[in-house]
Amino acid sequence: MNRVNKMYANGKVAVKDVNLTIQQGEFVSFVGPSGCGKSTIFKMISGLIDQTSGHVDILGKTPRDAQKESTDVAFVFQDATLLPWRSVIDNVMLPLEFRNIAHSEKKERAYKVLEMVGLKEYTKALPRELSGGMKMRVSIARALIAKPKLLLMDEPFGALDEITRQNLQSELLRIWENEKMTVLFITHNVFEAVYLSTKIAVMTPSPGKIESMVEVNLPFP
Ligand code: ADP
Ligand code: ADP
Numbered sequence: 211m212n213r214v215n216k217m218y219a220n221g222k223v224a225v226k227d228v229n230l231t232i233q234q235g236e237f238v239s240f241v242g243p244s245g246c247g248k249s250t251i252f253k254m255i256s257g258l259i260d261q262t263s264g265h266v267d268i269l270g271k272t273p274r275d276a277q278k279e280s281t282d283v284a285f286v287f288q289d290a291t292l293l294p295w296r297s298v299i300d301n302v303m304l305p306l307e308f309r310n311i312a313h314s315e316k317k318e319r320a321y322k323v324l325e326m327v328g329l330k331e332y333t334k335a336l337p338r339e340l341s342g343g344m345k346m347r348v349s350i351a352r353a354l355i356a357k358p359k360l361l362l363m364d365e366p367f368g369a370l371d372e373i374t375r376q377n378l379q380s381e382l383l384r385i386w387e388n389e390k391m392t393v394l395f396i397t398h399n400v401f402e403a404v405y406l407s408t409k410i411a412v413m414t415p416s417p418g419k420i421e422s423m424v425e426v427n428l429p430f431p
Contacts, residue, residue: 286346
């Protein structure tokens with residue numbers, strides 16, 4: 211991101227003059243008070259909204275082109291947002307729906323990502339039969355199925371109990387290592403940021419700015 215600003219239609223300046231360079235393979239957590247512009251930055255990176263000025267470049271493409279032409283970028287939201295009438299496996303296959311890939315390969319990939327998140331036994335279950343932690347696993351599997359190079363996660367574990375959160379944190383780190391993805395992660399929890407990240411972007415509010423980039427040098431857990 212190069213000198214990126216975002217002003218919403220109501221005149222609210224949510225993000226001001228943000229410069230941000232992230233190398234492939236990094237795990238960067240964004241921390242800062244509510245309303246400081248974390249989600250706004252993620253929405254611009256994923257092409258859901260446009261910046262007002264400045265440049266956003268993802269692997270040489272604009273966010274919209276990165277979305278349109280490939281499945282390089284995936285987003286996991288705070289609430290798992292599954293389609294309630296679809297089984298687990300059909301939810302997971304959603305990002306491949308309009309892709310020219312054989313159905314058998316879609317299924318194979320779905321089983322593989324469901325195994326990665328520990329849900330192989332639940333392929334036929336409906337979302338309402340799952341706990342909150344399991345729904346979050348399904349939504350992570352759905353993000354992984356298209357083999358994204360960049361995974362954006364907006365407070366994915368905020369609503370989970372401590373044990374479930376710890377399990378999913380370890381799983382995410384394992385997947386991040388194995389798949390060599392870049393992960394951008396929003397959290398309110400500084401301990402979570404320190405535990406997971408290679409770098410922490412510390413944000414200040416009104417208007418949203420990145421105050422510092424802190425390198426984390428903990429040994430891999
Ligand atoms: P965070 O994710 O850090 O909590 P957000 O990026 O959601 O912060 O919001 C940053 C600021 O922009 C907040 O003041 C919020 O109220 C405002 N904001 C977010 N979305 C909109 C919108 N669609 N229209 C107007 N203001 C918005
Ligand atoms: P958690 O400890 O993560 O909150 P739950 O108590 O919600 O877990 O669920 C524990 C087990 O019960 C899980 O294996 C889940 O699949 C199963 N389960 C939860 N809700 C339902 C339901 N409505 N119908 C069938 N199985 C359920």
